[in-house]
Amino acid sequence: MVQETELKTFGAYIQRLISGEHLSRDETCALFTDVLRNRQPDLHQGAFLAALVAKGETPGEIAGAWKAILEEDTIGVQPLPASQLVENSGTGMDKLKTFNVSTAAGIVAASGGLKVARHGSRALTSKIGTVDIMESLGLNVECSLDIVADCIRTIGIGLFNGMSSRVHPGGLARILAQIRFGSSLNIAASLASPCRISNALRGVYSQEMVVKTAQVMREIGYRRVLVVHGTDVESGLGMDEISPCGPTYAAELYPDGRIKEITLEPEEFGCFGAAWDEIKALENLDPERLRFLSVMAGKGFEGCILFTAINAGALFYIMGITSTLQKGAEKALTYIHGGKALGTLSRWIARQDCEDGSGFKRFNALCEELDLPKA
Secondary structure (H helix, E strand, O other): OOOHHHHHHHHHHHHHHHOOOOOOHHHHHHHHHHHHOOOOOHHHHHHHHHHHHHHOOOHHHHHHHHHHHHHHHOOOOOOOOHHHEEEEEEOOOOOOOEOOHHHHHHHHHHHOOOEEEEEEOOOOOOOOOHHHHHHHHOOOOOOOHHHHHHHHHHOOEEEEEOOOOOOOOOHHHHHHHHOOOOOOHHHHHHHOOOOOOOEEEEEOOOOHHHHHHHHHHHHOOOOEEEEEEEEOOOOOOEEOOOOOOOOEEEEEEOOOOOEEEEEEOHHHHOOOOOOHHHHEOOOOHHHHHHHHHHHHOOOOOHHHHHHHHHHHHHHHHHOOOOOOHHHHHHHHHHHHHOOHHHHHHHHHHHHOOOOOOHHHHHHHHHHHHOOOOOO
16 A cells, blocks of 8 residues: 555656656656556556656656666566677657568668667557567567577577566566557667667657657667658658658767767668658558568568668668668668578577477468468
8 A cells, every 4th residue: 555655755746747847867767666666556657657758758767767667677688798789679659650660670680690689569559569560470479588589699680578577577568558658668668678788770759859869878878879760751740760751860879979960861872762652551460461571572562671671771880881871771682682581580480489389380371371482
């Protein structure tokens, strides 16, 4: 039973947020710890999350939320040193719901030799989340963290399920299961990976969050980061990815701590342009997973292939494999059309499978349906 004094203290912090007052990193960490431990009634927890969003979170507040999740509710594993790992994900909450390009780009990057440690979830504010699409293809999203770590080391990619009790055994899964609005957790929770990572491509839901998120990531130890918010030139709406159909606003974090704001146009990737209709999310999982497999095989859906290439190319650029984003995108295309991306996906599912092998059987059945090479 929560005491009246604890209710009043927590409520006073909510009132400060409602009044537009910023909290310190330590204050925010303590409040999020209370939420994760379920020490406050549901009304207070929801009001706290909503008040933070309505005020507009500071980098320190987001870092405080991240610290609470990492220390209170994240099981750790370190497959490789942080400097050798890269991660890519979007925050959700964006206006334009797209083909699951962050997952596709991660697979392509792994096929080119990078070590990609993904930390994703089921759909909350998107249509189909990374956990949804990969589970539908046969990946065991409830496997042990040691298997995920082994996949990162040996295959080049692994997925930590951010909604699994194996990863976050405490309050985070409870909170995510109950809310359907964007909150500080979209950034803080996605950054609370089981392993420490120094390098990332991070998509955010608004232009205003680009620099702020880069500042958060600098504060919590990232060294090489590209934070992006893409747009569609026709509608003016945004996506949490590098866009092939309009300008992308970005902030680049360098190892010396500098943050540089840049604007990327599709023309900067050479001929890598696509219309919004070509990359928008489909309504149902079945056709989406078939489209995803086709893109990984480089067969059809050219707009999604180009969309994947420019986002995978950014990972090669961040990790110093290529000197420009355009060269990174060109390299990514060779892995897609040359069959390496599909091969990496096949090996990943074979390794991160259920004990009875049912996931890999499902994957091969889908490949047969599309007349793709079976493993």
